[in-house]
Amino acid sequence: MQTAESRTEMTSAVRFDHVYKAFVGRGRGSDAVLALQDVTFDAKPGEFISLVGPSGCGKSTCLNLLAGLSSPSDGTVAHHGAPVRGINTSVGYITQDDNLLPWRSLRGNVELSLELQGVERHERRRRADDFIHLVGLTGFEDHYPHELSGGMRKRAGIIRTLVYESAVVLMDEPFGPLDAQTRVILQAELLKLWERSRPTVLFVTHDLVEAIALSDRILVFTSNPGTIKRDYRVDLPRPRDPFRIHETPGFSELHDALWADIRVEIESSRGRGVT
Template identity: 90%
Template sequence: MQQTDEPRTETRSAVRFDHVYKAFVARSGGSEPVLALQDVTFDAQPGEFISLVGPSGCGKSTCLNLIAGLSGPSDGAVSHHGSPVRGVNTSVGYITQDDNLLPWRSLRGNVELGMELRGVERRERRERAQEFIELVGLSGFEDHYPHELSGGMRKRAGIIRTLVYDSSVVLMDEPFGPLDAQTRVILQAELLKLWERSRPTVLFVTHDLVEAIALSDRILVFTTNPGTIKRDYRVELPRPRDPFRIHETPGFSELHDALWDDIRAEIEKSRERGSS
């Protein structure tokens, strides 16, 4: 395990945050702006899998929304492959807690949707969709509709719908949060298998430290609100990784304990602030 307090400064970043602040103002007006992010600086290199962890409300999801261009920074700069993000960033894939499948389209139709919108020829998108459907064990369900699929199956469909058209940057906001523990681990293994195929840059928000360790190259620990980066951990556990046996990997316990110590300190800080 290697721990660094300073962000890295490689020049060819897939994503970069440069001293980013983000404040929100209540729609009703009359109240002071709420600072969600404070002086956040980090970069993600092409092919890196980075998890964002920290207390609830520390701005992790806000970071993803800034990369996606769903909102803009109050100060500082967010860039995607060297270009400032201005407006909705259609070049990134975004996977949320909800599967967001269209109920009137079959599994195959949902998986093909992104490619269809990008004008990919029908035969090519059919072949690529089928390849990914088979990769995640959904063969035989191509013509089923979302209401006919289990929660885990819908989540697999949502993931491959985003990965099938090869976005170089994929944002994932607690995608396995609503699922039971067993299904989560199964899907972690599926995600690693899919990620290994083309190695997109992934920014992954989670509250599950075991999940973060199993998946990531780096883990960014955020402070309590307003969120800034407290620690940047490099996960040096060897790949390929088996999420089912990650606890047995040398170095796992030490990294897990260090992450928990950081987050517990932030939770206690938040409680003290609330009681004062």
Template identity: 50%
Template structure:
């Protein structure tokens, strides 16, 4: 067995707020292999994004361990790509220069960075738009730029925090297919946070269900659907619907519990 790409061992994260200590994640234990695509679902505000922050080294664990490629996380680990819900495209830079930013920060020459960027701009389907600026792009095109920005650095771990949630349904489906095409065979481990259970099942090798806050693992489900996948076509299969019903049965109780908690707290 290869060394896991990511391990959380009874990881807990507490935050101090105006009303006292709040536990966002509690005793969370997950192991993710290199090349595995894991989707994380759970109620709103249950700690999914906090989990990504622990792996990325943006937040230290209050207790427990977070290990990336066999080493405890003490800062931002090497080889991590992070794609947020809101893109980080710089409005004053062209598509090409936005994608080249990462390699430049990592010490590549301007020529080498632009060559790598041009290759990824082409791979995400934006050839011919290298000189365009963000305000000239559609929402889907901006997401393609953000995807190229992330993948140009050849990450061994890809953290994705609802990256397609703001897109319309058709564009979202296209971006899901694009992500699978670019990830397939890369060997990168993926944690994909989403509120969309259909999206989670269509993309992932495994779906992890988190409890209402404080988040801990409630259940995990292997997604035994063949690859490569067409995300729109696979949603119509009997196997997909059976998996959906099984995962939703686990998730819906946590969604209901989170709603009851919000009602009792007056939110």
């Protein structure tokens, strides 16, 4: 007989179950630092979930645990019902840096993950060019990273991961270094790409407007050690226009609630001398 918990695990693309993560400092006598404390949540297939909270609250640590780059000190991190043990090659991971290979053209970079999968050359070219067209980079296929603007490089980094068609995609502040105008343009591009195949996305950001524009749910983390303070459902209708999200009924109320929660955590961390 299946329990409610086992049914949840079977229907979850991602599940964190009472996860703790401590980092041991270097040097003799160094104390362990608790980064995550009793973090429990799940993400269903196709959900777009943003993780927000003060700096140092463990948001990026959650992504690293799911990618298998680190292991929990206690608790379980599961991907499609199976505990993550070792590097998880089934997830896509997009970081702040585009990490494009400088010796490969735009097309060559986008094709890389397909090449590693053993996809035939003509099919790699077709799929890569399809994604390049989707983000408005047609005509730049043979350009090298140093010949592209920051926004173009970021688009290339995103589609290089999404063309792999992973069911789960991790994104760690992918638009952080960009100017405000480019960020909004890329938010719109990301939504278009996400609607295409609806992967499950865990998205780390400090931008509450960005989180609201993109997400189905927003998890607010406490200050260090991070645990989930609140799980907000974003009930704003889709499709969404990041350029006009401020005008959507319900936006202001949700933004104010999120900021109120995070402000308390920022003030608390300052009071304890945490930066």
